Structure formats: structure tokens, C-alpha cells
Amino acid sequence: MSDLMNGQMRKAMTLKTRRTLIAYSFLTIPLLFFLCVRIFPTLYAFSMSFSPQNGSGFTLENYIHLVGDKVFWRSVMNTLLYVIITVPIQMAIGIILALAIERIQRLRWFYRIVYFIPYITSIVAVSWVWRLMYDPNTGFMNEMLSWFHISPQGWLTDPSEALISVSIMMIWQAMGFCMLIFMAGLKAIPKQLYEAAQIDGASKWRMFWRITFPLLNPTIIFLAVTGVITALQTFTQIQNLTASSSGDAGGPLNSTSSMVIYMYNSAFNDFNMAYASAITVALFILILFVTLIQLKVLSKNFEY
Incomplete structure (x- = not known):
């Protein structure tokens, strides 16, 4: 046995x-x-990043140069502006679209597809379509402004408007993803909470602030963190919207240059891989720092 x-x-x-x-x-x-x-x-x-441009060894000259590089700090500021402009707006539009589509009884699937298609479409293709729309002579944007007797704008040629123009395209492309994630978050909220609030006589606006918005906190944290990381790494949109005939992107006058664009130009246009690596390390530290702040500020206990 x-x-x-x-x-x-x-x-x-x-x-x-x-x-x-x-x-x-x-x-x-x-x-x-x-x-x-x-x-x-x-x-x-x-x-x-600790290597000299020509030769081998250990040096801090890349980081010393980074501290005094005005173009680098301009790209840092532009990167933060992309985050500040695009992430809150695309999340706000996303939650508005999600709430609106949830109230629709027919063809709900159609509206989901329409708003989500830009997110799954090739970024390169979308960027070139927007570049044609922004064309100062034949673009649709200036044509539309002419209907309202507004003078043509230099969307991608004016340093004061170029960053906003790139941000508009980024918001348009990402808002469908935010909408879809918010719709999933809305499905997770128990309907009994809304029924109890209606019995107590709460208005729809009060139900949104007291029930919907607080219980969407995990969804908001997810979209905020992923949105910020994506905005900090913005490259393809800027490269295709602002690239010149010489291959440099981020113009005019570095008004749209992000940290990733500046790193790309340093590595593949200036052929300074060591300096580009230092920019990469700086970007990594910035992403880590911003993400930790987000998790600390946005995270809070909740229960259904």
C-alpha cells in the first residue's frame, strides 16, 4: 500500500x-x-550619455551642455505644454461623449466606431491629412475660416499657433480612446446608486458630481497616467506635421519641438548619439517624476 x-x-x-x-x-x-x-x-x-561625443571614457559634459542648452529647455517647456493642453481636454471631451452616447438608445455602436476610428488609424496617415488641412493656401481650415470672414491663419508656419495646431490634432485623435474607457468605467457603476439618488430628489448634475465623477476615479487615474506618458513621448505627430525638406522637425523656430523630437534631431541629423542619450535619460526622469506625482495626487480610496 x-x-x-x-x-x-x-x-x-x-x-x-x-x-x-x-x-x-x-x-x-x-x-x-x-x-x-x-x-x-x-x-x-x-x-x-556619460561618453564624450568623440572617443571613449567617462564624462559629464553632455549633462553640463544640457543644462545650458536653450533649445533643450524650449523642448522641455513644449513637452509640458503638450501635456497641459491635450490630456485634460481629451479626457473632458471623452467623458462628455461617453455620457452622451450612454443616453442614446439607437445606433450606439455606430457612434462608438465613428469616434474611435481616429485612434486606431495610422498616426502618419492622420498627420498628413491634417497637414493638408492646415495648408495656408489650399487647406480646409482656412477655407472654413473664410466662410466667417476670418483672415487665413498660419497654422503650422506661425510660431505662436503651431503648438496649438499640433495639440488640436492630438486631442482629436485621442478623445475616442478616452470615450471608450470612460464608457467601460460607467458600466461598472451600480445603477442602484442612481435609483437611490433619484428617490432622494437629486438632480442629474448633482448625481454626476456626487456619484459618477468620484466612482470614475480609477478610470481617470488610468487615462491621466497613460495620457501624460503618451504626451511626454510625442513624436510622430510633430515629425509628420512640421518636418521640413531637410528632415528637421519641431519648427517653426523650435516652437513645436518636444524632447523626443530634439533627441531624434540630435541623434540622426546631428549624429551626436551621446548627447541624444543624455536627453533620453532626462526624459526618463521627467516621465518617472510626473507619473509618481500623478499617482500621489490622483489616487484615493473609493468604494461602490
Whole structure:
């Protein structure tokens, strides 16, 4: 009897060991991919940021240059402006669209698709369509302004308007994603809370501020954190909207240049990889700092 039990135990242990080995073998490939594509390039860029442009060794000249670089600080300011302008507005439009579509009884799926399509469309294609719309001579934007007898605007050629023009396109593209996530958050709120509030005579505006908005806190945190990180890493929209014939982007006069654009120009136009790596490290620190502040400020306890 004991021999039979021991045999069954050994067989069970063998089966468990085999399953464990199979599980680890499946995890090995994505782990190696993550190490090769994420971890190693990150560490290599960090080490390269302490290297001189010509030669080898350890130096802080890239960071010293970074502190006194006016174009870098302009790109930092522009990056923060992208965050401040785009993230709150696209979230506000997203929640308005979500609340409006929730009240629609027919063709709700159609409106979801219409507002979500810009988010899943190629950023390059969308950027070039907007670039054509912003064209000062033949673009639709100035044509539309002429209907109201407003003079043409230099959407992407005027330094005072270029950043706003890029931000408008970013907001238009991301608001559908915010709408979809907010709709999922609204589905998670128990309907009994609204029924109890109606019995107590609460208005719709009061129900929104007292029930909907507080209980959407996890959704708001998710969209705020992901939206800020995306805005801090803005590249494709600026590159395709503002790239000149020479390949430089971020114009006019660096008015739309973000940290990623400046890093790209330093690396692939100026061929200064060490300095571009220093900009990358600065961007990483900024993203980490802003994300930690967001989680600290926005996170709060809630219960349904």
C-alpha cells in the first residue's frame, strides 16, 4: 500500500516538475526579448550619455551642455505644454461623449466606431491629412475660416499657433480612446446608486458630481497616467506635421519641438548619439517624476 502511495506521489511530483519546466520554457522567450529590446538598450543609452561625443571614457559634459542648452529647455517647456493642453481636454471631451452616447438608445455602436476610428488609424496617415488641412493656401481650415470672414491663419508656419495646431490634432485623435474607457468605467457603476439618488430628489448634475465623477476615479487615474506618458513621448505627430525638406522637425523656430523630437534631431541629423542619450535619460526622469506625482495626487480610496 505504501509503495503504491509513494509511486503515485513520485508520479505527481514528476508531472508537477514537467509542468513547471514547460511554464518556464514559455516564459523564457518573452523574457529574453524584453531583456534584449528593453533592458539592454536602456542601460546602453544610460552609459552612452556619460561618453564624450568623440572617443571613449567617462564624462559629464553632455549633462553640463544640457543644462545650458536653450533649445533643450524650449523642448522641455513644449513637452509640458503638450501635456497641459491635450490630456485634460481629451479626457473632458471623452467623458462628455461617453455620457452622451450612454443616453442614446439607437445606433450606439455606430457612434462608438465613428469616434474611435481616429485612434486606431495610422498616426502618419492622420498627420498628413491634417497637414493638408492646415495648408495656408489650399487647406480646409482656412477655407472654413473664410466662410466667417476670418483672415487665413498660419497654422503650422506661425510660431505662436503651431503648438496649438499640433495639440488640436492630438486631442482629436485621442478623445475616442478616452470615450471608450470612460464608457467601460460607467458600466461598472451600480445603477442602484442612481435609483437611490433619484428617490432622494437629486438632480442629474448633482448625481454626476456626487456619484459618477468620484466612482470614475480609477478610470481617470488610468487615462491621466497613460495620457501624460503618451504626451511626454510625442513624436510622430510633430515629425509628420512640421518636418521640413531637410528632415528637421519641431519648427517653426523650435516652437513645436518636444524632447523626443530634439533627441531624434540630435541623434540622426546631428549624429551626436551621446548627447541624444543624455536627453533620453532626462526624459526618463521627467516621465518617472510626473507619473509618481500623478499617482500621489490622483489616487484615493473609493468604494461602490
